[in-house]
Amino acid sequence: MAVDFDLLKEIVRIPGAPGFENDIRNFVAKQVESSVDEMSTDNMGNLVTVKRCGVDSAPKVMLAAHLDEIGFIVTHITDDGFLRFHPLGGFDPKTLTSQRVIVHGKKDLIGVMGSKPIHVMKPEERKKSVELSDFYIDLGLPGDEVKKHVEIGDAVTRDRELIKMGDCFNGKSLDNRISVYILAEVMKKVKAKGVDVYGVFTVQEEVGIRGAQVATLAIQPDFGLAIDTTIAFDLPGSAEHEKITKLGEGTGIKIYDTSSICDRRMIQFLKNTAERESIQWQPELLTGGGTDTSGIQRFKAGGSIAGAVSIPTRHIHQTIEMVHEKDVEASIELIVKAVEGIADNNWEA
Helix, strand or coil: CCCCHHHHHHHHHCCCCCCCCHHHHHHHHHHHHHHCCEEEECCCCCEEEEECCCCCCCCEEEEEEECCCCEEEEEEECCCCCEEEEEECCCCHHHCCCCEEEEECCCEEEEEEECCCHHHCCHHHHCCCCCHHHCEEECCCCHHHHHHHCCCCCEEEECCCCEEECCEEEECCHHHHHHHHHHHHHHHHCCCCCCEEEEEEECCCCCCCHHHHHHHHHHCCCEEEEEEEEEECCCCCCCHHHCECCCCCCEEEEEEECCEECCHHHHHHHHHHHHHCCCCEEEEECCCCCCCHHHHHHCCCCCCEEEEEEEEEECCCCCCEEEEHHHHHHHHHHHHHHHHHHHHCCCCC
């Protein structure tokens, strides 16, 4: 089950900062529309796709992958044409120096993240960690020209192309566009056996799991799986207990993150499915960060039986991120097999 690199590259390329997901949502809708029975967009902006099993009042399974990528929003335009901004999602400031970005105004403009050159820093300034407030965006244009095209409130995303590097994919916004690709492939392949399958491409996860909450309230799923990236700190200088997951060692089955403790029944079901189908997997406990799992788990009356499939990712929330092709393939296979077997599992506590 080789990954469609051209499709993944396009999913990664299309911009979609939190609250600005229209373009990527429309693209994904075209990819899956022929494979599902129903498709709609709610007022929040979530794309909800459905495969029906044909049984009245069948249990509902909700699969969620968030469309949004970490980005910025313009807060000020100087008379000289430089932009100040606020982050949409969590950024590591040290990774932004001299990085190209795209400002999505009346037309897209390429800019660069600028900060004070080291040559003119005072000795004490050189010792300090850079902060987001130290940066501005330089568009290479005079102020009057910038103000023709850019307004306060416009979105900004990173400019970085996806490449294949060894056995890995390397580029911006693989959190969470790799999961968007995975969910699109799942909805094409999965058969609705005894359950109605809701594939939801959610919005505004990076700023508080907002889309998943709204979608869960509407769907009221019996079962749920979030699909998201997780940390692979399998790098020089990391202790074994800090690694969370490792690239190339299989899909992650979430046990815990800071917003949710996964249902023990779902964890065991996913493990059993992986073992039965000979799918490589690894346990995942994310000690910093949350996912759509919490929205799916909590925003159904009485709660849903929820868990998550996590894709190991290096360099997460930086200007590039990296995932392993085998982990992507294992994630698709596990989700498809789990959904097709979920109706036959004994879910008694």
